[in-house]
Amino acid sequence: MTLKHNDSDCQIGYTITMPRSGEPARRRLQQAAVELFCERGYDQTTTAEIAARAGVTERTFFRHFPDKREVLFDGQAILREMLTVAIAEAPVTLQPLEVLYRAFRSVEQLLEDNRPFSVPRQQVIDRAPALQERELAKVAALAEALALALRQRGVGERLAALAAQTGMATFRYAVASWFADPAGGLGTHLDRAFDELDGLAASSSTRKARRRR
């Protein structure tokens, strides 16, 4: 209890009237979690240890995050917001996948800026199956948001879902290869991934006739 946050009013003084924001503790918890997960791995780290390093109690951890995994998944909101806005604002003449391609390009800078944090985070996730499950859930939710945004542009119900899934898979693919090799920036990897998707689409042109007996 004798915890006087000496680090209050650090950079951004959110001036809105709000008694005790709780944000500093939240950030300390996230920081402590990433550190400990990197040092010992996800399974070998207890929530009590995370809380201790952050200078709070275990109960406080669960007030800020609904479960142990969630402490690593917090940036999705901004990403979703930017993508849906980009989709909504895209020229009406564009086809679904083109809309998505442009939306992904529009968050390029955001991801580039976050790279120093994202890469170690991804390493942690890649080593813990429980975290991979959560990530897949987040990706699915994001794809659902993209589909919704597409529908609001007039894209058909079912086509929107398919396009969102396909676009999302392509995006994830590009991000993964950009994580492994930052050369050329995310844009280069996005272009290559969507080019390959084009190839996949083109190769299916002969399929329809063949399928119909």
Next chain:
Amino acid sequence: MTLKHNDSDCQIGYTITMPRSGEPARRRLQQAAVELFCERGYDQTTTAEIAARAGVTERTFFRHFPDKREVLFDGQAILREMLTVAIAEAPVTLQPLEVLYRAFRSVEQLLEDNRPFSVPRQQVIDRAPALQERELAKVAALAEALALALRQRGVGERLAALAAQTGMATFRYAVASWFADPAGGLGTHLDRAFDELDGLAASSSTRKARRRR
């Protein structure tokens, strides 16, 4: 140490001892789990209750299933096997998505037979976020298996991953609409889903030129 396989040319007669099958208990646990999940929901059911209804101890539950969720996910192995075989045996001239389409058609009967069990199971999953996460993980693993099977046909590394993801999304989409409306069988829904995917692909033809500045 004293592992005496009857070492002579054994391929099929591989059965090294098998005291007490353990299969009945396993099935009772699965049955009890589905029932209880339907009655009270996943979160409101404890592993102890499942075990009690199956007539075994809670400890035995965790000997058969690594965690509480896994009791609902057990049929994936057969499905994966059938799909990978179908992919491996498809004519070499076919394009990736056509290969996947045919593979999915080849498991149609299996899914139709399992429908009485699959539909209530899916209802349970749809109501429990924790189960949805696990399902997404299973789907991702299956997609990875499909990609591997495609690569062994000579499909490029990256293209295989993209095709598997896209095909899997389309398949899931078809299954979901077949769950909702069994009319015409799964085949009809598969055809429609892949037709829509074709539409998505066709609409991207103008994209490449536009993207290049």
Next chain:
DNA sequence: TTTCGTTATGTCAGTCTATGACTCTAAAAC
């Protein structure tokens, strides 16, 4: 300043999932 309402946090007791270590038992193999 004091008081008051709001909010973050602490404290504590408890439930549930999951696992390790051990024993017991029945069926299979000899």
Next chain:
DNA sequence: GTTTTAGAGTCATAGACTGACATAACGAAA
């Protein structure tokens, strides 16, 4: 028969969460 072996029971415990209540910090109003 005897031995082997794996399924199942028992006990103890760690760790992830949760509800209930008390307390401390802070902003705002008196």
